Amino acid sequence: xxxxxxxxxxxxLVWAIGMLIWGVAGFFEYLTGIVPFISLQNNAYPSGVQFVxxxxxxxxxxxxxxxxxxxxxxxxxxxILLFSNLAVLCTIQTFDFMxxxxxxxxxxxxxxxxxxxxxxxxSSSLSKSRFGHKY
Numbered sequence: 001x002x003x004x005x006x007x008x009x010x011x012x013l014v015w016a017i018g019m020l021i022w023g024v025a026g027f028f029e030y031l032t033g034i035v036p037f038i039s040l041q042n043n044a045y046p047s048g049v050q051f052v053x054x055x056x057x058x059x060x061x062x063x064x065x066x067x068x069x070x071x072x073x074x075x076x077x078x079x080i081l082l083f084s085n086l087a088v089l090c091t092i093q094t095f096d097f098m099x100x101x102x103x104x105x106x107x108x109x110x111x112x113x114x115x116x117x118x119x120x121x122x123s124s125s126l127s128k129s130r131f132g133h134k135y
Contacts, residue, residue, distance in 0.1 A: 005126040012117065016064035023058030030054055044097045053093070056085050073132045076121035083114040
């Protein structure tokens with residue numbers, strides 16, 4: 001079980017780095033109009049939604065990466081807060097601005113992932129030892 005937890009924590013770390021890169025690239029395109037490697041903007045979303053989208057993605061990747069590196073004890077709790085923000089944003093994007101590229105199945109998978117990630121960060125012994133939280 002410890003090996004699975006280590007793999008899962010590594011996956012979360014890689015996910016966080018990916019979110020950070022994706023968020024910074026998305027902000028770059030949002031602010032400059034220059035496409036970094038592929039177009040990251042979704043024209044179905046209003047400008048304000050795009051800004052919140054890139055903000056929450058960048059902050060999520062940054063917080064987990066920072067928390068992992070420095071073993072910040074609040075990382076699991078802040079990540080759950082950020083997962084809830086990502087879930088609300090995804091809900092708004094899916095039900096108010098659904099584009100052809102996304103459907104309900106990816107939405108429910110994303111929601112399930114946030115729940116699984118949250119449970120792991122709160123209850124796994126590896127997370128408890130890494131971040132020093134007691135719950």
